[in-house]
Amino acid sequence: MCRHLAYLGPEVPLGRLLVEPPHSLLRQSWAPRRQRYGTVNADGFGVGWYASPDPLPARYRRAGPIWADLSFADLVRVVRSGAVLAAVRDATLAGADAEAAAAPFASGRWLFSHNGAIAGWPDAAAPLVSALPPVELLSLQARTDSAFVWALVLHRLRAGEDPAEALGETVRQFAGAAPASRLNLLLTDGETITATAWGDTLWYRAEPGRGTVVASEPYDDDPLWQEVPDRTVLTASRAGVLLAPLEDPAAAIPKEPCR
Template sequence: MCRIVAYLGPPLTLSRLLHDAPHGLTDQSRNARLMHDSSVAGDGWGVGWFGPDEGAGPGLLKSILPLWSDENGKTMPHAIASGSIVGHVRYAAPNVETCFTNTPLFVMDGLLWTVNGAIEPWPGPISRALRGLLDSDHEADLRGSTDGEMLGALWRTNFRRAGGSDAAGAIRATLRQARDVVREHRGTIMINLLLVGRGRGVAVRYAESGEPNTLFTCKGEGRWQGGTLVASEPLDDEPGWDEVGPQGLVRFDGSGVEVEPLGLDEIEADSEVRAQAGSANGHGARASGS
């Protein structure tokens, strides 16, 4: 599995998250403590950030090299500071190519998107079924073959269909659709994700069965200039890190976090109630007009 981190708050250099923290992403990429199936995430890395221009989209650096040996990864993060940062080190699934287009992060509708986890089996019937749920232009925008990019494209489709105002609701819809497809094809899904814009973000810790990948929050600590972090595992051994419970959704900004149940089954039940109500209303209209 991969390792991910987001920071929102007063500007920090990217290197604070990647290199300078005692257990930053560079250390996690070769000495992860809480990954399910490995302690090394050396199949590439990515970091994204929002700069001072309020009208500009995010900047993005990524590479297929391990973060610990990439010269650009060692030097450039010291020169870039931001108050909205997302980082990722990759542990690639066995059947998915290690190449630039498959390397997180991804920019989705001007926001930074990344995923830690896996849908299995992948690729195959599940990936084809999810592709079939995309709007045609979002399908055309796909460049790689990862489950993370596919889920991001499906989020874009759901976000637009819902009016483009509820990012968390579109995440819930996306994960419910993915879960249903996975169930149909007797697969597995274990997904943590980050969706981050300028000054605010959403994170999820989710698995259809079993224990999800770990996810932690840290807020208001002086060593992080009072900002907020969300990460696969703590970046240091100091106090202030809280683990997000399984099936949790986190809304966060530079001043703190709000954790709530992901509630995919509640969404499903609500959809069924609305469908039944619509069907009843339809029958009633025909009856009154006969």
């Protein structure tokens, strides 16, 4: 499992989002309050941010625990941004992919994170390999479930799907192939945040003048935090937050008629 967070709003130091709150992402790396699976997120971390006028995000990722990186503490003290995505990682399986396996994953203007796990990985995901062109499959920078999820999302984005459709359809693909999977996905292009709640917690806080935060769990006890219902896709911009239900493929299977 993992914990992740995305922010859109007025420009702030990264540390105000990731370090200073009493239950910040830093603290969630060893003491998450609402994490249902796993206990410590020490298998890597990363932060991506946008700095105007450059439309492409910068990233800082490492393979070790966030609390052990003194360079990160310096970075978030001085770097400011109005659009951020960050995550701390608890690996599904042990591997040697190092920081390449740490979110946020990136392509062009997009940043992405996956909080969850693909049940039965990698065998259960094998039927979905054919959805990717060989060159995209060979271009994977990590051999993890999250990297493969990102590849399928990115393929849809490149095909012209809007972010909510790309995330929602990818979630339904995996839910059909591996029904016990947990698929909380988080995506931003610096202007919008799109996320899914599927199998674990997701919260958001939106307030004019303070921006919008979407996170695995609240980083403080502000009463403005609201929990996103399971099986939901969230779309947030500086104008507000929209929630829409995600249909579970299992619910669409026709039942035998009564006899």
